[in-house]
Amino acid sequence: MATSGRREVARRILRLTDGIEESHEVHEPVFDIKDTPIESLENAVNPLVPFLPDIRKHAVTAKKACKNPPPDGLTLDESASIRLYSMEWVPHDKCLYVVLNDTLRSEDGEKVKPWFLYLKLFRTAFERLPKQHLTELENYQRAVDIGMHSLPSNHPNFQQWKKALESAKEN
Known part of the structure; x- marks a missing residue:
């Protein structure tokens, strides 16, 4: 049981950190x-x-x-x-x-x-x-914040994600 629990934690960390190593340059689509x-x-x-x-x-x-x-x-x-x-x-x-x-x-x-x-x-x-789903996004943000607690708040992914959520709240 402990092994499957560790696998689940590893899987979630992998998903939350997807893209952290990539370039942070902004590219045109x-x-x-x-x-x-x-x-x-x-x-x-x-x-x-x-x-x-x-x-x-x-x-x-x-x-x-x-x-x-x-x-x-x-x-x-x-x-x-x-x-x-x-x-x-x-x-x-x-x-x-x-x-x-x-x-x-x-x-x-x-x-x-x-x-x-x-x-x-x-x-x-x-x-x-619908905008009601923003609460779910905010809950997901809290989960990601917990998973990314070792990242500085000035990390490019952290800031990009925060801006995206703030923009979604405004719409």
């Missing part, structure tokens, strides 16, 4: 999804199958786990796209959020293109989330 159509989650994940072979199965799982209709005003596909991003599975390096974040960090616009449909759905969902 290498892609634009504004003209990308909004598709169903099933259609949005199809282009991801070559590098996430089980993504269709996980998309179905995410969709089944969502209330229908979602209580937050999102569509079922929008809600499931957020859930899918937050899901973890084995192997960890094939989790959607891990592969997506690595792809976005690559700064290679060609690598991002297969993600356009998913990114459009996910971003639309995120932008439509």
Whole structure:
């Protein structure tokens, strides 16, 4: 039991510290999804199958786990796209959020293109989330603050994240 508890703590630390080692330079986006159509989650994940072979199965799982209709005003596909991003599975390096974040960090616009449909759905969902969810984001911030207690408050990731939350509160 202690071993699985340690694994869970290690997994959470890995997730919370994802990106700490990366460059903190601000880059211009290498892609634009504004003209990308909004598709169903099933259609949005199809282009991801070559590098996430089980993504269709996980998309179905995410969709089944969502209330229908979602209580937050999102569509079922929008809600499931957020859930899918937050899901973890084995192997960890094939989790959607891990592969997506690595792809976005690559700064290679060609690598991002297969993600356009998913990114459009996910971003639309995120932008439509009601303000009541800000409390949940604030609770998550507290958890991250605890996990990042050894980081100075002037650490670039810490400040960027704090600004993002403050901006979200204003909207």
